[in-house]
Amino acid sequence: xxFKDNKAIYLQIADRIGDQILSGALVPEGKVPSVRxxxxxxxxxxxxxxxxYDHLQQNGVIYTKRGLGYFVSPEAxxxxxxxxxxxxxxxxxxxxxxxxxxxxxxPAELQDLYSEYLxx
Amino acid sequence: MLTINNISFSYNKxxxxxxxxxxxxxxxxxxxxxxxxxxxxxxxxxxxMTGLLTPKSGxxxxxxxxxxxxxxxxxxxxxxxxxxxxxxxxxxxxxxDLNAPFYPNFSKEDMQRYLDIFEMGGDMNVNLNALSMGQKxxxxxxxAFAANTRVLIMDEPTNGLDIPSKSQFRKLVTTGMTDDKxxxxxxxxxxxxxxxxxxxxxxxxxxxxxxxxxxxxxSKVAFRPLRExxxxxxxxxxxxxxxxxxxxxxxxxxxVDLEMLFNATLQNPAAINQxxxxxx
Numbered sequence: 001x002x003f004k005d006n007k008a009i010y011l012q013i014a015d016r017i018g019d020q021i022l023s024g025a026l027v028p029e030g031k032v033p034s035v036r037x038x039x040x041x042x043x044x045x046x047x048x049x050x051x052x053y054d055h056l057q058q059n060g061v062i063y064t065k066r067g068l069g070y071f072v073s074p075e076a077x078x079x080x081x082x083x084x085x086x087x088x089x090x091x092x093x094x095x096x097x098x099x100x101x102x103x104x105x106x107p108a109e110l111q112d113l114y115s116e117y118l119x120x
Numbered sequence: 121m122l123t124i125n126n127i128s129f130s131y132n133k134x135x136x137x138x139x140x141x142x143x144x145x146x147x148x149x150x151x152x153x154x155x156x157x158x159x160x161x162x163x164x165x166x167x168x169m170t171g172l173l174t175p176k177s178g179x180x181x182x183x184x185x186x187x188x189x190x191x192x193x194x195x196x197x198x199x200x201x202x203x204x205x206x207x208x209x210x211x212x213x214x215x216x217d218l219n220a221p222f223y224p225n226f227s228k229e230d231m232q233r234y235l236d237i238f239e240m241g242g243d244m245n246v247n248l249n250a251l252s253m254g255q256k257x258x259x260x261x262x263x264a265f266a267a268n269t270r271v272l273i274m275d276e277p278t279n280g281l282d283i284p285s286k287s288q289f290r291k292l293v294t295t296g297m298t299d300d301k302x303x304x305x306x307x308x309x310x311x312x313x314x315x316x317x318x319x320x321x322x323x324x325x326x327x328x329x330x331x332x333x334x335x336x337x338x339s340k341v342a343f344r345p346l347r348e349x350x351x352x353x354x355x356x357x358x359x360x361x362x363x364x365x366x367x368x369x370x371x372x373x374x375x376v377d378l379e380m381l382f383n384a385t386l387q388n389p390a391a392i393n394q395x396x397x398x399x400x
Binding site for chain 1: 151287290291294295297315316317318334335338343344373374375376377
């Protein structure tokens with residue numbers, strides 16, 4: 001069971017939409033599928049998708065136009081990056097650092113590895 | 121919408137009541153999962169709520185009308201897909217022409233759409249008797265959804281379906297569901313349906329052990345690898361180490377694991393009951 005597997009479904013869907021915004025599949029000011037459309041597409045309960053949209057709206061990633069549905073916020077990308085950074089620092093980083101410690105990787109080694117990765 | 125009031129029922133006096141003073145309220149806009157062990161009374165409950173069995177006392181009401189009266193208005197609002205059924209020796213087209221008039225909201229376009237989802241859309245002249253059990257089930261379910269009744273009840277709908285059609289079934293539910301409908305799925309195949317439910321109802325020996333929305337479950341029970349100091353409601357050994365259903369900490373949200381929830385509820389009904397009746 002990894003971090004993704006037992007994450008609440010509504011947050012998994014939020015990640016999926018976040019990925020689509022980061023990859024450009026959904027563009028700023030572009031329309032987001034309706035709750036029912038997305039629910040049918042990914043075979044998930046519509047109220048769960050509605051909860052995802054509430055969550056994304058609260059985080060400023062999408063917004064509603066009355067009667068027209070949901071749209072991607074102009075500043076969506078920045079918001080997603082910021083919230084992912086926070087998530088990473090809160091949960092996954094802790095796990096990752098624990099693993100590094102367990103196998104004895106030193107800060108210097110880590111720095112080298114990360115520099116190498118960035119240069120790839 | 122559908123209200124079960126203090127129903128008692130037994131098939132045979134010698135064995136006592138299968139249901140005793142049983143009550144349950146089902147509301148429009150929800151997809152319910154009805155879970156229970158073999159012999160817990162799931163199918164009987166379904167027959168009681170669709171007016172196919174008469175309770176010894178108590179009543180099942182659809183919008184205040186006793187379903188046991190089997191009034192035309194009630195019958196055109198309810199569709200039941202039983203676990204096993206026979207279809208007549210007719211073509212699919214004949215079957216639809218004969219049965220659709222009983223359902224005022226039946227839609228031919230929807231029927232085609234649902235047949236297409238099940239990849240059964242080719243031939244309306246196909247003889248129903250020539251179909252395999254799984255194919256019969258798909259055709260019958262396409263009709264059930266196309267009938268657009270306000271109440272749709274399905275007993276083990278994914279039994280006998282092949283692997284791709286389990287996903288197709290979920291698409292049927294998420295496509296066909298609207299705010300004015302209520303769907304109830306009774307099943308043991310919890311993995312097939314866990315993402316499409318709004319609400320989970322677990323019964324055992326005529327008691328409702330748990331009746332909660334998935335959102336409620338998520339805020340009260342966490343499903344994750346066990347940590348030191350956890351007081352799990354249920355433990356499952358896995359290749360990754362012990363997983364458990366534990367009372368959720370403030371703000372802790374994990375994916376609801378219906379299988380673990382079910383086992384936790386049967387193993388530890390008092391703790392579950394306390395968790396869900398006391399407000400946080």
